[in-house]
Amino acid sequence: MNRLIHGAAAIGMLLAGQGQGPARPEVPESLKAPAGEEVILAAHATGVQIYVCQAGADQKFAWVLKAPEAELTDATGKKVAHHFAGPTWKHADGTEVKGKVIAKQDAPKPEAIPWLLLTAASHTGDGIFSRVTSIQRIHTEGGMPPSASTCDASANGKESRSAYSADYYFYAPGH
Numbered sequence: 001m002n003r004l005i006h007g008a009a010a011i012g013m014l015l016a017g018q019g020q021g022p023a024r025p026e027v028p029e030s031l032k033a034p035a036g037e038e039v040i041l042a043a044h045a046t047g048v049q050i051y052v053c054q055a056g057a058d059q060k061f062a063w064v065l066k067a068p069e070a071e072l073t074d075a076t077g078k079k080v081a082h083h084f085a086g087p088t089w090k091h092a093d094g095t096e097v098k099g100k101v102i103a104k105q106d107a108p109k110p111e112a113i114p115w116l117l118l119t120a121a122s123h124t125g126d127g128i129f130s131r132v133t134s135i136q137r138i139h140t141e142g143g144m145p146p147s148a149s150t151c152d153a154s155a156n157g158k159e160s161r162s163a164y165s166a167d168y169y170f171y172a173p174g175h
Contacts, residue, residue, distance in 0.1 A: 025138055025169055030103045031117040033134040037171040041128060043072035043080055045168055048161040049113060049143040053151035061152050063145035063160065072168060081129075087118070089135070089168070095125035097132040097170070113143035113164060131172035139167040 022042040024033070047070025051063040067085035074080050081091045086098045099118030106114055116137040123130045143164025151158075 022169070025136065025167070027115065027117075027136060027138055028105050031105055031115055031136060031138070033117065033136065033169075033171040036174055037134055038174040039169050040131065040172045041074075041080070041168075041170040043074055043168050043170075044165065045070040045072045045083055046165045047071060047083065047163075049145075049164050051145045051160045051162065053155040053158045053160070055153075055156065061156065062148065063151050065145070066159065068164075069161075070164070070166075083168075089129060089170075091127060091129045093125070093127035093129075095127035095129035096123065097129040097135070098122045099135050107140045109141065111142065111144055112140040113166075115140060129170070132170045133173060134171040136169040136171075137166045138169070139165075141165045 022039045024039055025042075047068060049068055050066045052066045053061055054064055055061050056064075068083050068087060070083040071079050072081040072083060072089070079092065081089050083089050088096055088098045090096045098121045100121040101116055102119050103117040104114045105116075116135075118135040118137070120132050120134065123132070141164060143162050143166075145162065146160045150160075
């Protein structure tokens with residue numbers, strides 16, 4: 001099934017080179033990008049989710065997401081973007097888009113971080129990411145925080161890096 005998804009994404013990205021954007025992926029209703037937006041970039045990310053053990057307002061310790069750190073590649077394996085704290089994505093052309101989560105759904109796989117729909121909160125530069133209005137994170141693998149039992153006063157401030165992969169779809173208004 002996963003090969004099928006990656007094959008479909010590869011075909012979509014090949015079509016993108018011919019002037020047609022990749023097809024919208026199948027996602028739950030709550031994670032669909034707004035009507036009138038088209039996929040302008042589909043990329044596969046591999047990297048880590050960085051968590052830090054810290055006490056909350058209730059003085060209970062928990063693993064809290066600090067930042068993602070991932071490289072995004074196109075269907076040919078070429079690096080096209082870097083993903084880091086914000087959440088922010090920086091394209092190889094220098095443009096950046098910062099996102100804000102507007103919908104979240106548990107991943108179909110139990111040990112995977114949730115699927116997300118984000119809206120663009122800000123842009124930097126004048127390239128492909130300057131047009132992005134919505135971003136989806138789907139087909140996630142891994143990335144979950146360590147066991148809650150490993151975060152206590154003795155681990156306060158400790159960081160943990162959890163390997164993950166995901167597919168990101170970047171949308172912009174259609175022409």
